[in-house]
Amino acid sequence: MPRRLYSLACAERTRHFSPHVWKIILALRHKGLDFELVPLSFGDIPRIEDGSFTSVPVLNDNGHLEGDSFKIAVYLDEAYPDAPSLFGGTGGIAMARFFEAYCHTVLHPPVSTAAVRNMHAMMSPADQVHFTAVRQKRFGKSIEEIYAGxxxxMADFEARLAPLNHVLGEQPxxxxxxxxxxxxxxxxxxQWARVCLETPVLPQGSRVADWFERCLDLYDGAGRSAVPARPVAA
Structure with missing residues (x-):
């Protein structure tokens, strides 16, 4: 049975935009594990494997099902201890939890607002209906009203990068x-921002921008395989 990673994709099924899926694409490549990337629409998610999942990523590892990006990463390190470690020990797991919380609370909210219109435009008509309803419920606003903000x-986005630039001043x-x-x-x-925003969010020449370029080159350029965003007509 081939190893399968299920991912949200745009209407043409070639552009994968979930930041959580991208974590696992790189994690699988880090471990040297082959996999099939299976593109989905929102409507497909309830039909993944045993029907118990409500979001992606979902990994089917030769019959073992795992959801949630962090749980998948922990599983991969436990299941394949002879492959390069994703955490380097329990301290690395704790450190990764901090970085995940930082991304969820500091980076994701502004990117979500700035990318909302492009994300909507990339989707199939059925996914657009679902996406609009979810955003309306969450924000109490239409897609255009969210995008207007x-x-x-993004006004203080560069300041939000200060901890990352500081760390990268000490280590690569x-x-x-x-x-x-x-x-x-x-x-x-x-990568979510790169796929969904036509304007780069990282200041050119900054440590974090240089780090991101190196990340795009990791694992034979796995990150560069994603096509950057195209402008959406006003």
């Missing part, structure tokens, strides 16, 4: 001498 949401990767899952976690946030 993009400049305010967030994992230390080499990338670990904590690097994949942060990469997922910026």
């Amino acid at each position: 993009r400049d305010a949401a 990767w967030f994992g230390g001498a080499s990338p670990l899952f904590c690097d994949h976690v942060v990469f997922g946030a910026f």
Whole structure:
């Protein structure tokens, strides 16, 4: 049975935009594991494997089902201890949890606001209906009303990067001498922006921008395989 990773994709099924899926794409490549990337629409998610999942990523590892990006990463390290470690020990797991919380609370909210219109435009008509309803429920606003707040949401984005730039001034990767899952976690946030925003969010020449370029080259350029965003007509 081939190893399968289920992923949300745009209408043409070639552009994968979930930051959480990108964490696991890199994690699987880090471990040297082959896999099939299975593109889905929102409507497909309830039909993944045994029907018990409500979000992606979902991994079917030769019959073992695992959901939630962090749980998948922990599972991979436990199931394949002879492959390069994603965490480098229990301390690395704790460190990765911090980076995940940082991304969820500091990086994801402004990217979500700025990317909302492009994400909507990339989707199939059925997914657009689902996406609009979810965003309306969460924000109490239409897609265009959410998008109208993009400049305010992104105004302090460079300042939000200060902890990352500080760490990268001391070491080449967030994992230390080499990338670990904590690097994949942060990469997922910026890859989401790269796929969904036509304007780069990382200041050119900054440490974090240089780090992101190196991340794109990891594992034979797995990150560069994603096509960057195209402008959406006004």
